[in-house]
Amino acid sequence: MGQLVNGNWDPAWYDTASTGGRFQRTVARFRNWITPDGAPGPSGDGDFRAEPGRYHLYVSYACPWAHRTLIFRALKGLEGLIDVSAVHPDMLDDGWTFATDFPGATGDAQFGLPFLRDLYTRAVPDMSGRVTVPVLWDKATGRIVSNESAEIIRMFNSAFDGITGNGRDFWPEPLRDQIEAVNTRIYRGFNNGVYRAGFATTQAAYDEAVREVFDTMDWLEDHLSRAPFLVGGVVTEADWRLFTTLVRFDPVYHLHFKCNRNRLVDFPNLWAYTRALYQVPGVADTVKLDHIVRHYHYSHDTINPNRILPINPVIDFAAPHGRAAPQI
Numbered sequence: 001m002g003q004l005v006n007g008n009w010d011p012a013w014y015d016t017a018s019t020g021g022r023f024q025r026t027v028a029r030f031r032n033w034i035t036p037d038g039a040p041g042p043s044g045d046g047d048f049r050a051e052p053g054r055y056h057l058y059v060s061y062a063c064p065w066a067h068r069t070l071i072f073r074a075l076k077g078l079e080g081l082i083d084v085s086a087v088h089p090d091m092l093d094d095g096w097t098f099a100t101d102f103p104g105a106t107g108d109a110q111f112g113l114p115f116l117r118d119l120y121t122r123a124v125p126d127m128s129g130r131v132t133v134p135v136l137w138d139k140a141t142g143r144i145v146s147n148e149s150a151e152i153i154r155m156f157n158s159a160f161d162g163i164t165g166n167g168r169d170f171w172p173e174p175l176r177d178q179i180e181a182v183n184t185r186i187y188r189g190f191n192n193g194v195y196r197a198g199f200a201t202t203q204a205a206y207d208e209a210v211r212e213v214f215d216t217m218d219w220l221e222d223h224l225s226r227a228p229f230l231v232g233g234v235v236t237e238a239d240w241r242l243f244t245t246l247v248r249f250d251p252v253y254h255l256h257f258k259c260n261r262n263r264l265v266d267f268p269n270l271w272a273y274t275r276a277l278y279q280v281p282g283v284a285d286t287v288k289l290d291h292i293v294r295h296y297h298y299s300h301d302t303i304n305p306n307r308i309l310p311i312n313p314v315i316d317f318a319a320p321h322g323r324a325a326p327q328i
């Protein structure tokens with residue numbers, strides 16, 4: 001086992017020296033799938049059958065990737081089937097912790113472990129690699145099903161439908177190619193683009209990333225002036241993947257990650273669209289701005305070493321949006 005850096009065994013996560021100052025995200029390690037009958041999914045092992053109460057979800061309310069899984073859990077009616085533990089927003093030398101001295105930080109509801117890394121070593125004693133949220137845990141076998149949010153939301157989208165009777169489909173077959181194309185563009189230019197801007201350690205790397213962030217926002221603003229949602233006129237996973245970055249934009253990314261050419265509220269269509277998604281029943285409860293603001297400003301030594309929390313504007317996500325209400 002190597003040396004721990006921010007609770008990780010993977011120093012490369014924060015190492016921008018070898019990349020011209022460019023931040024690079026590594027690939028998630030656990031890639032199994034829950035399926036209705038336990039058949040293997042597109043990757044990993046089988047035998048992760050959809051069953052009520054069998055799985056536990058570990059999240060940070062601050063994390064945009066974990067946030068996607070919370071939204072799908074809410075919209076797909078999985079709250080009674082999959083319980084949740086939420087880490088503390090401060091991610092310091094020990095990485096994510098199960099400290100409970102912050103509202104909404106639940107501790108580890110299963111094992112009472114102190115650190116998220118202890119959960120990973122419980123599953124894989126010789127664990128190496130990044131210790132991240134979200135984590136989908138299988139109580140039946142003591143294994144990690146997945147720590148890749150993009151795949152967890154696809155499992156949640158359909159694997160439990162036979163149990164819940166909830167047939168909402170955010171990944172409809174005929175739209176999949178278009179969704180994939182939009183996801184790819186938004187991931188690079190926006191979801192991960194804000195991180196690439198914020199964690200850049202050279203001017204050139206920052207310039208490159210921040211330009212992509214605002215090119216993407218300009219494109220989205222234009223698209224949403226003509227269409228209600230990203231793909232096919234209906235709400236899909238592409239919208240929810242975009243939403244978790246939008247909701248963090250003015251409270252965090254604008255200042256902390258230096259994405260400050262404009263604020264989200266300066267884009268009338270994108271901002272109204274954000275409010276429309278926020279106001280879908282069940283979504284607002286998944287947005288915990290106190291965790292979001294605290295986590296970023298407290299946890300990144302290189303960006304905000306004195307851990308001063310900014311005053312921040314009041315952002316009214318519940319204000320009327322004037323767009324067609326999402327039919328989901």
Ligand SMILES: N[C@@H](CCC(=O)N[C@@H](CS)C(=O)NCC(=O)O)C(=O)O
Pocket residue numbers: 006007008013027028062063064065066095096131132133134147148149150
């Ligand atoms: N590919 C992963 C990425 C998850 C991820 O990067 N999570 C961040 C929080 S926003 C994390 O846990 N980072 C831990 C660390 O940096 O030590 C996913 O989408 O599920």
